[in-house]
Amino acid sequence: MQIIVVGCGNVGQTITQQLSKEGHDITVIEEKSSVVQNVVNNYDVMGLVGNGASYSMMKDAGIETADLMIAVTDSDELNLLCCLIAKKAGNCHTIARVRNPIYKKEINFIKEELGLSMVINPEEAAANEAERLLKFPSATKVETFFRGKAELVKLVIDEDSKLCDKALRDIPPELKKQVVITAVSRGSEVYIPDGNFILRAGDEITIIGASRNTMHFFRKLGLPTAKVHSTIIVGGGETSYYLAGHLLSLGIKVTIFERDASRCKELSELLPQALIINGDGTDKDMLMEEGVTSVESFVALTNLDEENIMLSMYVKSINPKAKLITKVHRVNYGDIIGSLGIGSIIYPKNITADRIVQFVRGRSASQDGNIEALYRLNDEKVEALEFIVSKDSPVIGIPLAQMKLKKGILIAAINHYGELISPTGESVIRERDSVIVVTINTGLKDISDILEN
Structure with missing residues (x-):
């Protein structure tokens, strides 16, 4: 283009x-x-x-x-x-x-x-991402497909998880039928898993399914599925304003720390249901006084990356159960931050650029094939493509178990006239279905490209 x-x-x-x-x-x-x-x-x-x-x-x-x-x-x-x-x-x-x-x-x-x-709007886009994470506190990332009908959720497997040290084929049916595990990130490697793939502690898995199924999957794993009930936000900028507005509408108690007195007054008028504190959010005594040891979530949204990182590390040390979200501007901090275990990181610059690049990819891909949308995941190592199936497609009517797919390709979800299906081996694709394909291969233009020649 x-x-x-x-x-x-x-x-x-x-x-x-x-x-x-x-x-x-x-x-x-x-x-x-x-x-x-x-x-x-x-x-x-x-x-x-x-x-x-x-x-x-x-x-x-x-x-x-x-x-x-x-x-x-x-x-x-x-x-x-x-x-x-x-x-x-x-x-x-x-x-x-x-x-x-x-x-x-x-x-x-x-x-x-x-x-x-x-x-x-970069600030609103960052706030939307933070809101999704606070509605799903066990997740490290939440995205939507099929215009919001399907969710892509990432979570890290710990040693006590029912999935730890299990091959995908051995996962209990009541878990498997709810969602599809589409990708596994282990260290610097990313895998599109088959039934023999064994999940290990520390793996970050990506699942795709309907919102209600994702909730059921998390519940069966014993992970929190309800949204948080309280949050402390440090920094009173536009991202905080948008995020607080979303959270208050969900009935979540919001406390905001902001140093600037005039901004505090402005926020008090804009967000009358929130508690606005004119003070330094890095002051440990003030944080303790406002209940940081018992708050369910903590969001660091100051304009200083180092301040946000240190705040999240401190809250993790005194309230390890809190859901942490840290805003970071410098992308080159990524490898260092990843090793700190401070919850979910949001990069406003990347969120804005990613949304625009995602639009361009979808337009570019649709010019050459029947791709409805294209997303890149796991540091650009994985593609998730949404195809519209035309009437002459060779994938129609064949049970997925009998379909000869290329290596590194997984059919993650099927949208059949609004009914979202987490596919099994017996599932079939029909004309005009929307299908999400996850792959480590690049250059797919048509859904027929998933088949071996």
Whole structure:
């Protein structure tokens, strides 16, 4: 695809890095010449220095033949103006990053009137991810498929788990029929498991199933399935505002620590049901006074990575049962943080870039095949693809046990006219079904590509 990216901040560079690596034709527009030079030197892209909202600049970037324009500058208004000009000049798909909460209530109107393909708010996207984790405290990650009908959930197996040291074929039927274990991450390796695969303590498994089945699976394992009832949030920024609003609507007790007095007053007016404390959330005495030793969840959302990490480590030491969520901006901390065992890590920059890249992958893949959506998991080592099955597909009507699949491929879920099926060997695929395929292979364009030649 021919793609124009306006704005080369952290998100813009992450998007550019991913999409150029995947072979797309990228042109970036940025006002700072040193930033453009750096991007052009590091990635296989074209670079232009200037204002992305300029029609002549857009023409120089090739807007008339572009497939997509992505505006991720620091200015919401500039991003929306870029999208408007791109839509008029090139009639391409447009994506805008819009952060100001004022626009939230009007975003559907803005999207429709400007013909935007997608609007992304980084703080709200991070809050949504945190909310999913607090609704499912045993999980390390929660994603949705089939427009929310299916859930992808990751969890780590401990030594006391009913799954530990068991081959997949030996897992009790009441567990197996609920969800499909689609991938296993062990150290630096990722596996698409077959029936002989033996799960070990420390493995992070990825399961896919209907929401109610996932709940049942966790319950059978003896893991918490109910949402948390209380949380302490340190940091009163926009992510905290969005997250607190979601949690309060679920009946969860929310306490927010914020240093800035004026921001505390603002939050008190916006979130009257929350307890807003004007104080330093890193003050151990204050945390103890507000019940950090008994709170069910703790979310570190300050603007300092080191502060968030240290806070989560401290809370883990005094309240090991609490669900921990830590916001981190620097992705290169990943390997270090992973060894600390401080619960779920959210990377706002990556969440925003991933949503945009996910959209691009889906559009790009659908041009060449019948892929409805494409996701990359486990540090890009695994693909989950959602296919729509056409009437002439060779996979129709064959029991899965008799289907000759390529190695490294697993059929994870079937959506048959709204009925979500966790497939077994007897399951069959029908015309117009949506099917999720998980694979370590790349380049699948059609569901027929899962079959051996």
